Amino acid sequence: MKTPVIKADHLDLVFQTNDGPVQALSDVSLDVEKGDFVSFIGPSGCGKTTFLRCVAALEHPTGGTLRVNGMTPDMARQERSYGYVFQAAGLYPWRTIARNIRLPLEIMGFSKAEQETRVQKVLELVDLAGFGNKYPWQLSGGMQQRASIARALAFDADILLMDEPFGALDEIVRDHLNEQLLELWARTQKTCLFVTHSIPEAVYLSTKIVVMSPRPGRITDVIDNTLPRARPLDIRDTPEFLEIAHRVREGLRAGHAYDD
Amino acid sequence: MMTRSVLPILTVVMAIVALWYGGAVLMNKRWTMDQAARAGVELSLAEVVADTLSQDRPKLPAPHQVITELWNTTGAKVLEGRAFSKRSLIFHGWITLSATLLGFAIGTGLGIALAVGIVHNRAMDMSVMPWAIASQTIPILAIAPMIIVVLNSIGVQGLLPKAIISAYLSFFPVVVGMVKGLRSPDAMQLDLMRTYSASGTQVFSMLRLPSSMPYLFTSLKVGMAASLVGAIVGELPTGAIRGLGARLLAGSYYGQTVQIWSALFAAAILAATLVGLIGLIQRITLKRMGMAR
């Protein structure tokens, strides 16, 4: 049996705040296989970001175990196992696009020549070839977000963690980027963890959809996506698509029943 | 664009010059009248005005008197080939400028070093800032003579004591600006660096330092002006005979108001030039960094 790329067992995470403890994650168990595209969906505050940050070793669970590529998250980070894409592109305004993408490569000590070839490669991968010498403010929001994905891909991590990367973009741009992301995923065989608030986005992209609910943050449903991997945009009008979307919506509603 | 900004500026300057002439006439009138009364002559209005604007020791010198004095002590000296004689403002300006620049360099270096310490060391964060603030609440006029005297007693004279007073005034804006600048990267940018397992030095050189540049330049401008004030103040208590401060002091001893005012203007022109120079470096640097659009 192959070992899962990410294996979470009964994760708990309690934040100590001034208003008392906040249970951000409660008994979260999840396996992610190599090459999976897993979407996390759920109402605000249900711990989607927190879970991703645990995988990235930016937060540390207060209970349970978490393994990334069979290692602790901290070790996995040392091994450059993942690239993280934040909600905002967060490109450095004093660096050109190419030099922004080069940033992790400089930090990790790649040779100059290697940096050059890798930057060119990922720029092409996200369809930004020819924009390397532009500064971030010269690019649209969608292009900036693509550049930040390129930056996360540059050092060849096999896991891509994305926290609402397209949340701030309009629907048309978002559709286009979703299409490109699927294509990129198919080409690179990365394992993707993707946080979103959009049901169609989750269903369109994923092989697996994790539905979460808040207070305390937990997983209420894990839906396997039966759609074929090759997905044109108009697959979203097929009955199969709508049925999965319906299940996700039901799952979200069920999670909310605990409220009030 | 140029004419649009030049016109308002010109209007303001004209208004100030007009007010200045008016003030000079009013303030110097008394002396003119007294002199006339003593000599027993009647003066026409035109004669009164003419006299108030050409006195040797007016209460308020007229603009053209100050400009003439400025020219006589700078440009004219250069033409005579005696730019660095004791009567030349270029000479005195240079004395003050050298103390200002040395003090500015010391103050900026100290300010940046303290800011780096404050941002990276919790103990320094808690302890340094209160002292830095306290240092600025002591009037510089009270502390300048002590610095001069103490340094004098251990044999340090000339440029350095003045530069230290300059540095004392100029390190503060640099500390405040740099701390703010080095802390300007947000949590997300810092998290990004963590996901790369970046070292403290890398976070500093690749993120904190570049982020702080706009803040640094703003505080350098304030610091430069403060340095000049410090250098001039440093020339006052010792009865120094060289420097713009010395010119101010000598002028006030002998009631040479024209000399005082021309020294004041020289200081103001010097300050404007220095601050403008930093602004220029700022523009070039930020442009080369790609931060200016």
Ligand SMILES: Nc1ncnc2c1ncn2[C@@H]1O[C@H](COP(=O)(O)OP(=O)(O)OP(=O)(O)O)[C@@H](O)[C@H]1O
């Ligand atoms: N650093 C922190 N300190 C204290 N509480 C936190 C912290 N980070 C998150 N929380 C709390 O943990 C809970 C989960 O937050 P999280 O950011 O993971 O939610 P989310 O699902 O990503 O929400 P959203 O969809 O709004 O991004 C929330 O109640 C939040 O207030």
Ligand SMILES: [Mg+2]
């Ligand atoms: Mg979130």
